[in-house]
Amino acid sequence: MSRTVSIINTGVANIASIQSSFAKLGYETQFTASAQDVLDAKAVILPGVGAFEAGMSALNSLGFSDALRQRIHDNKPTIAVCLGMQLLCESSEESPGTKGLGILKSQIRKFSPGIRTPHFGWNMVTGTPYFGSGYAYFANSFRLAEDPDDGWEVATCEHGERFIAAVRKGNVVAAQFHPEISGDFGFSILEKWLEGVTW
């Protein structure tokens, strides 16, 4: 059976780069067409760029939010990238009043006053043995400041202050940076995550 990673297509991300990165690693990709797909897929990536509210409303209107919560609860291989990671949280200062997926019991906040944003470019990620350490490509104005606890291991980064670069629990990974365009370091994380998939 072919090894296919399912992409949640909220319509606005750099989808072609994500497809291309999995192709280079030897995997096929497809888009999730239904909530059942989101629930049943062997491996799911939630990409995302743009604003928190737009991302959540896309997930809600596709009817994928509950399915995503369920599959992450069930420890099914799932990776969330950039805005995708932020959507896993409870809320964001970017879109007050919009509820996130609430999987990470944390809030997304702006960088502190005086810190230049957006945080754009390559920055050093300091990780756990799972993540390793290396340079990754970021593009964010908001960040997860505090460890989500609750069993999540964290990799961190500095941009005027410490923030969370990535988290992982079991087969679920979320990264503020873009592993699909973070060179060898980014690809090593995708590969590590894919090792957790039973095809």
Next chain:
Amino acid sequence: MVTKRIIPCLDCKDGRVVKGIQFQGLTDAGSPAELAARYQIEGADELVLLDVGASIESRNNQLQTVRDVRAQLSIPLTVGGGVREVQDIENLLHSGADKVSINTAAVTNPLLVQESSRAFGAQCTVVAVDTKRKGDNWIVITRSGTEEQELDTIDWVRKVEQLGAGEILLTSFDRDGTQLGYDLELLRAVSQAIQIPVIASGGAKVTDHLFEAFQAGADAVLAASMFHYQTHTIGQVKRELRELGIEVRL
């Protein structure tokens, strides 16, 4: 701390890389996909691909070039040239761009910058500003440098930042292809006027030019000739920059 970026630029026409002086006199400099692969191995932090051929044929080639280059890369790719409407941006993103650079169309229709930022995010909305010195100031020029606009460059970058641009690709027409170094006064003025990152372009020949640009406030530097003709490798330049105290990804 976020590192300073080195960005090779591939100016493309009809599917080939070309290079000119002050936007004119283009000569062939190789295959986009081959150069892209080489630059990534050498340590490029991202890549910019600009279609400088104005013809419809060149535009059609552009999407194929983007796909070919994307297939080689695991670093960010910015694509520009002839972007006029939201559909053009979407087509480029779907072909493998991570960011799209808007140039002349931003001037003729500034709302395109806002639409792009809202639809695709500021992180993928780059505004390319071509500029030349006029008296004590700088003005915006468009259509590959053939038209002067009644638009002060500092006012313009502030405006596009408000409209939602995520980065400015700032090209000095006076320095493009001259290898005299970047226009540092321009870089200081622009990077002090706005918060978003500024990519310096036009005039690089040696590592010192890149160093000076970073000192003047650039977050990233674009260079073409100095890498295309293999007078410098990116790795060598980055090592020299690190010795000069600039933080780079090595």
